[in-house]
Amino acid sequence: MAPDDSFAQPAFAKVFLAFAFGLALGAAFVLPVVRDDLAPLLSGGSGAVRGVLLVGLVSIVIVSMGLFGLYRISH
Amino acid sequence: MAIQPSIAGSDALPAGALQVSPALVVLVLLTAIVVAVIYAYQPPLPQTMAVAFVPWIVTGAILSVLAARGQYPPYLEPAFTEPGAYLTAIFVPALVWAAMLNLSVSKRRLPAYHHYIGTMGVGAMAILWAALILQIGSARLTMMLVLVVVPVMALLATGLIALSIGFWSPDFVDYAAITGGFAVFGALVNGIATATNFAMVGEAAHTAFSAAVQDVVLTVAPGGVAGVDATHIWVWLFLVANVAIGIHVATRLAPYAESSPRAVNAMLGFVGAVGFGLGFDRLLVLVVG
Numbered sequence: 001m002a003p004d005d006s007f008a009q010p011a012f013a014k015v016f017l018a019f020a021f022g023l024a025l026g027a028a029f030v031l032p033v034v035r036d037d038l039a040p041l042l043s044g045g046s047g048a049v050r051g052v053l054l055v056g057l058v059s060i061v062i063v064s065m066g067l068f069g070l071y072r073i074s075h
Numbered sequence: 076m077a078i079q080p081s082i083a084g085s086d087a088l089p090a091g092a093l094q095v096s097p098a099l100v101v102l103v104l105l106t107a108i109v110v111a112v113i114y115a116y117q118p119p120l121p122q123t124m125a126v127a128f129v130p131w132i133v134t135g136a137i138l139s140v141l142a143a144r145g146q147y148p149p150y151l152e153p154a155f156t157e158p159g160a161y162l163t164a165i166f167v168p169a170l171v172w173a174a175m176l177n178l179s180v181s182k183r184r185l186p187a188y189h190h191y192i193g194t195m196g197v198g199a200m201a202i203l204w205a206a207l208i209l210q211i212g213s214a215r216l217t218m219m220l221v222l223v224v225v226p227v228m229a230l231l232a233t234g235l236i237a238l239s240i241g242f243w244s245p246d247f248v249d250y251a252a253i254t255g256g257f258a259v260f261g262a263l264v265n266g267i268a269t270a271t272n273f274a275m276v277g278e279a280a281h282t283a284f285s286a287a288v289q290d291v292v293l294t295v296a297p298g299g300v301a302g303v304d305a306t307h308i309w310v311w312l313f314l315v316a317n318v319a320i321g322i323h324v325a326t327r328l329a330p331y332a333e334s335s336p337r338a339v340n341a342m343l344g345f346v347g348a349v350g351f352g353l354g355f356d357r358l359l360v361l362v363v364g
Contacts, residue, residue, distance in 0.1 A: 007121070007184065008187060014191065018195040021195055022200075023198040023199070023201065025167065025195070026134070026198060026201065026203050029155075030202060032151065033146040033206055059205075060202075060205060067197065
């Protein structure tokens with residue numbers, strides 16, 4: 001084990017990469033569940049489903065940016 | 076409770092029996108191995124590690140709810156239904172933690188694994204929330220606010236409680252403010268969830284502890300006190316008792332945090348995680364149905 005127990009300052013790029021890895025992991029977890037819901041979108045399907053998905057994606061992007069903004073300010 | 080080995084979903088078990096599939100046993104063993112590897116490294120355990128696992132607890136709860144809706148293929152079900160969902164949600168960050176420890180053996184300073192594990196959990200949790208919203212549709216979106224409001228209210232209450240504990244337990248503030256606060260937070264969420272469940276479902280939502288508190292109140296003051304009916308009294312008493320247990324555990328362990336921070340942080344983190352996990356799971360099942 002490292003002689004010094006203190007932690008290295010986390011690099012922003014690595015933290016962002018960890019977040020992206022988490023997104024990918026979450027997507028892998030839920031793919032069997034949402035596959036049927038995504039099928040209509042992939043085949044150019046209904047506007048309602050597409051709307052919900054877009055709102056979800058935009059929400060994730062906004063919340064993520066907010067979290068990372070806070071993280072940058074606090075470090 | 077009887078534990079019987081069986082292939083998932085293949086045969087009927089007696090009521091109360093816990094179904095143990097081979098995949099679940101493998102998952103338990105893998106998790107135990109990874110935890111043992113982490114323990115062998117004896118890594119420093121910062122107080123914020125407890126917070127880093129919060130999104131993973133939420134991830135486990137949502138996974139179990141999604142799996143309960145019967146969407147996963149049978150061979151994946153054991154990893155995503157309870158208790159496998161929580162094991163999966165522990166195994167993944169634990170594996171990342173072990174890998175980071177292994178890669179940093181020769182380095183002078185450790186990577187801030189609590190930051191990375193927490194951030195990764197937030198990413199996974201975000202996708203799972205989106206999938207949950209897709210699954211339940213717009214009909215129950217308003218009720219889902221409960222899942223945000225209860226933890227936020229519990230967090231605010233925990234802040235006030237932690238401040239008041241500081242007046243008579245300086246060790247709590249100095250050495251275990253975050254992990255001790257997390258233990259109180261977990262107890263509070265668990266108490267609120269049980270009380271909410273009772274209000275919505277009725278007697279079936281009782282835990283052994285809530286039933287005991289209700290029995291005491293109904294025995295001592297069956298007609299209520301000073302115009303307050305017995306139900307209100309036992310619900311509030313139950314909440315206070317939950318918080319009192321959390322405070323008691325946190326303040327008793329806090330003095331040892333200076334000499335054994337790793338053990339104390341691990342114990343308080345575990346207490347908080349169990350309380351928060353049980354409470355959030357109850358709320359989620361109540362909201363999603």
